[in-house]
Amino acid sequence: DAKTTQPNSMESNEEEPVHLPCNHSTISGTDYIHWYRQLPSQGPEYVIHGLTSNVNNRMASLAIAEDRKSSTLILHRATLRDAAVYYCILSQTASKLTFGTGTRLQVTL
Amino acid sequence: NAGVTQTPKFRVLKTGQSMTLLCAQDMNHEYMYWYRQDPGMGLRLIHYSVGEGTTAKGEVPDGYNVSRLKKQNFLLGLESAAPSQTSVYFCASSYHDEQFFGPGTRLTVL
Secondary structure (H helix, E strand, O other): OOOOEOOOEEEEEOOOOEEEEEEOOOOOOOOEEEEEEEOOOOOOEEEEEEOOOOEEOOOOEEEEOOOOOEEEEEEOOOOHHHOEEEEEEEEOOOOOOOOOOOEEEEEEO | OOOEEEEOOEEEEOOOOOEEEEEEEOOOOOEEEEEEEOOOOOEEEEEEEOOOOOOEEOOOOOOOEEEOOOOOEEEEEEOOOOHHHOEEEEEEEEEOOEEEEOOOEEEEEO
């Protein structure tokens, strides 16, 4: 399976944009980039996913590099409720997800 | 819709005891999964099912058994619990593009 690399932790101020990076230099042509997040004491929840083009939904935006070797999850205005561990996962389908240790996002006032 | 529910929320077992964790989903999803999460780590897949009556091994299946007799339910069994099975267990179901997770079961084996 292709591997992803994420920073262990990041900090952000509330109401500021947050850019969470993910490197995946060995991504294959059929791998989708999935993002999940896990709030404290909860199960993970889906955030967004994409293949080649940038994607937007109500929660976030996903910017994918042209060579697909990296991507960035963008939270447009971080709130305290966005404090969580964010996982970047490569998979051809939603049924084959391998979770790493992710990026712990802290949001401060 | 309740989504994915898990029973129980907490449990303490003694070494050698057995128990069953129940996962239920009301979204008519074909795929269901059991994961475990140890402190400071990501989730690891124990077993999964691609439909009623089917099960398959994941990354860490040893010491666990599963059954999927009904489409909406996925049971995880520990026949003889060991302290190494102390963990938080998450169930999930999926349809097409995303997995939906339950709230977790915190299991401690003494």
